[in-house]
Amino acid sequence: MNYFSSDFKLGILGGGQLGKMMLTETRKFDIQTYVLDPSAEAPSQYGATKFFQGSLNDYQTVLDLGNQVDVLTIEIENVNLEALETLEKEGKKVFPSPKTLRLISNKGNQKDFYTQHNIPTAPYQRFLTLFALKAEVVNGSIAMPFVWKATEGGYDGNGVKVVRKIEDLDALPETECIAENMIPFKNELAVIVARSASGEIKTYPVVEMEFHPEANQVEYVICPARIDEAVANKAREIALQVSEAYNHVGLLAVEMFQTQNDEILVNEVAPRPHNSGHYSIEASYTSQFEQHIRAILNLPLGNTESKVAGIMVNLVGEEGYTGQVVYENIEQIMAIDGVTPHIYGKRETRPFRKMGHVTIVNQNMYEARKVAQQVKETIRVIAK
Amino acid sequence: MNYFSSDFKLGILGGGQLGKMMLTETRKFDIQTYVLDPSAEAPSQYGATKFFQGSLNDYQTVLDLGNQVDVLTIEIENVNLEALETLEKEGKKVFPSPKTLRLISNKGNQKDFYTQHNIPTAPYQRFLTLFALKAEVVNGSIAMPFVWKATEGGYDGNGVKVVRKIEDLDALPETECIAENMIPFKNELAVIVARSASGEIKTYPVVEMEFHPEANQVEYVICPARIDEAVANKAREIALQVSEAYNHVGLLAVEMFQTQNDEILVNEVAPRPHNSGHYSIEASYTSQFEQHIRAILNLPLGNTESKVAGIMVNLVGEEGYTGQVVYENIEQIMAIDGVTPHIYGKRETRPFRKMGHVTIVNQNMYEARKVAQQVKETIRVIAK
Numbered sequence: 001m002n003y004f005s006s007d008f009k010l011g012i013l014g015g016g017q018l019g020k021m022m023l024t025e026t027r028k029f030d031i032q033t034y035v036l037d038p039s040a041e042a043p044s045q046y047g048a049t050k051f052f053q054g055s056l057n058d059y060q061t062v063l064d065l066g067n068q069v070d071v072l073t074i075e076i077e078n079v080n081l082e083a084l085e086t087l088e089k090e091g092k093k094v095f096p097s098p099k100t101l102r103l104i105s106n107k108g109n110q111k112d113f114y115t116q117h118n119i120p121t122a123p124y125q126r127f128l129t130l131f132a133l134k135a136e137v138v139n140g141s142i143a144m145p146f147v148w149k150a151t152e153g154g155y156d157g158n159g160v161k162v163v164r165k166i167e168d169l170d171a172l173p174e175t176e177c178i179a180e181n182m183i184p185f186k187n188e189l190a191v192i193v194a195r196s197a198s199g200e201i202k203t204y205p206v207v208e209m210e211f212h213p214e215a216n217q218v219e220y221v222i223c224p225a226r227i228d229e230a231v232a233n234k235a236r237e238i239a240l241q242v243s244e245a246y247n248h249v250g251l252l253a254v255e256m257f258q259t260q261n262d263e264i265l266v267n268e269v270a271p272r273p274h275n276s277g278h279y280s281i282e283a284s285y286t287s288q289f290e291q292h293i294r295a296i297l298n299l300p301l302g303n304t305e306s307k308v309a310g311i312m313v314n315l316v317g318e319e320g321y322t323g324q325v326v327y328e329n330i331e332q333i334m335a336i337d338g339v340t341p342h343i344y345g346k347r348e349t350r351p352f353r354k355m356g357h358v359t360i361v362n363q364n365m366y367e368a369r370k371v372a373q374q375v376k377e378t379i380r381v382i383a384k
Numbered sequence: 385m386n387y388f389s390s391d392f393k394l395g396i397l398g399g400g401q402l403g404k405m406m407l408t409e410t411r412k413f414d415i416q417t418y419v420l421d422p423s424a425e426a427p428s429q430y431g432a433t434k435f436f437q438g439s440l441n442d443y444q445t446v447l448d449l450g451n452q453v454d455v456l457t458i459e460i461e462n463v464n465l466e467a468l469e470t471l472e473k474e475g476k477k478v479f480p481s482p483k484t485l486r487l488i489s490n491k492g493n494q495k496d497f498y499t500q501h502n503i504p505t506a507p508y509q510r511f512l513t514l515f516a517l518k519a520e521v522v523n524g525s526i527a528m529p530f531v532w533k534a535t536e537g538g539y540d541g542n543g544v545k546v547v548r549k550i551e552d553l554d555a556l557p558e559t560e561c562i563a564e565n566m567i568p569f570k571n572e573l574a575v576i577v578a579r580s581a582s583g584e585i586k587t588y589p590v591v592e593m594e595f596h597p598e599a600n601q602v603e604y605v606i607c608p609a610r611i612d613e614a615v616a617n618k619a620r621e622i623a624l625q626v627s628e629a630y631n632h633v634g635l636l637a638v639e640m641f642q643t644q645n646d647e648i649l650v651n652e653v654a655p656r657p658h659n660s661g662h663y664s665i666e667a668s669y670t671s672q673f674e675q676h677i678r679a680i681l682n683l684p685l686g687n688t689e690s691k692v693a694g695i696m697v698n699l700v701g702e703e704g705y706t707g708q709v710v711y712e713n714i715e716q717i718m719a720i721d722g723v724t725p726h727i728y729g730k731r732e733t734r735p736f737r738k739m740g741h742v743t744i745v746n747q748n749m750y751e752a753r754k755v756a757q758q759v760k761e762t763i764r765v766i767a768k
Binding site: 002004020023027028030049285286290294303308326338340341347363 | 404407412427430431432670674683684686687691710719721724729
């Protein structure tokens, strides 16, 4: 197949920042892209060969986009799966496959899938309703604290809540859910696995999510994770096991816990480029976005190792600011060696909206970590 | 000044591969861009906020583009300088300035400029006509061999010829020219200097052009150059001296000869991102394209040092092939660690047309050099 400066067309469902960063790679290779997003202001409106405004959840809209391209991929999981299934039946290449997307779309099914495939995961129980869960809590058969998760529609921390007392249940939506044992973990880790259509597989190094000591919010994604090599190897092995179980094509970001006893438990997965891999643009031989393109087009996978240590800091909208975005002190952080801001191209900031990220690279991880803190303390995403 | 996701607009004259690679950076920073190029098929037609088809040499067309933007830059020198002068007079920021562009546009003036500023350059004589040059050769006052250069309009080896015997003069165009002493050089080197509007200056490491042993064609651009540190330091010093003399804003690529006696002689300059800096996308902390954007917007300059050794191989159209391009064996080279092809997005190949480049990076320079040769021997730019 000739992808380069040819008539070949790649469709991308979703035009957010992940799509935008994919387009950097398709432009580098001069691969034609058709992008669909509901917003006319989507970050991917530039850089695509053609940009279409439309609903990702509408059967006909997704079908129409799919029928115009040779291979179809996603940058967001929440798309019309029936349309993808129809397209696949008609012979269209859809990566990740609708089957993979369906398996992942429900957190209860995800957990069952891990259990069926002997993949370690935190113990859990499934409930079709909040009502059913409440009954079990009230009769004492579920111990608190536990982690409540809505099985569908969760995003960026929505749909997840620690339940410490019965009253905490009152604020939760009446929906299908799971109750998961709360794991006192040492580290939250992630491994990105790339798998091509021909079955070639590579894992990226293990990254570590460093949390703010009080706010319980991820502050830094750090590559490589500051963990024992044995634990890192185990995490990569388990990520591979997950990847092979899903039999996916493209990237699979596998989020995991490292327990106090150095067990690895799989938390959840995303079948696409992932926030935990943004560091790779500057730090890795092959960025996760290029790797995703390579994998879904069945090109040889690139080297997943790092040139230098990398740390990623998310740029989210400050609380108390809504309106046209200003990146306060961005010039100050750009004056520091090895600091690269990525601005996603959303004009309006809102509290906690993901507006960009900053990558810090350095030969020395501890130097990078110091700089990351300086970056975090300097730049602010506010409104005019 | 707020450049990021703001109303600020950067104009770029020229939409070729250099413009395309600049747009990767303006997209990363979400800076709005208006691009002008004569071809509707220009590589920069995607990724710009707005793309305009029009002549770069037409006064009014350039003026109109300039009037719509806040800062104006170029990716090719051959643009209407009168329009830039008008724009600058009216207060528009134009980087590089029309003054710099004018100084550089004539190779005779460039040589005189080096002489006036005590910048070492190969001895030369200027002639208003080929006729005048011929007279001097015939009367024996210019010894052969020497290098003939047209003072204007030369590009990629056009407008340069080694004259070994009187008959060689017959094929040359009747135009203003210089006759330059032929320098038996050890190495052809280049240094890219970044200089921001506020005067901050940084140099990139010295790169080396490695020539094919027989064909006398550059095969590899190698960073860092395999030369003594003392010579490298001298080359960077002289590049700085050239940069300060021009007082330019943006990048200045300074091409130099290292003579048999380790003298450094300045050959010529380009006030923009340059082929000799393409390796920086993968190898450097800050790519030359990001650096150009930082410099012209008076942002802090980024770190110019390298993460890893980098080698660049140009992809030019094979002789004997014209038509819709095919990158033969591109998948084979993508299977090698540290190999990144850049496809410029020109649908039609022609003999010697610059169609792309490949960067090879490695912790070990000698390993990179081996891989570069393998790449060179594998990929071919042919037509369907």
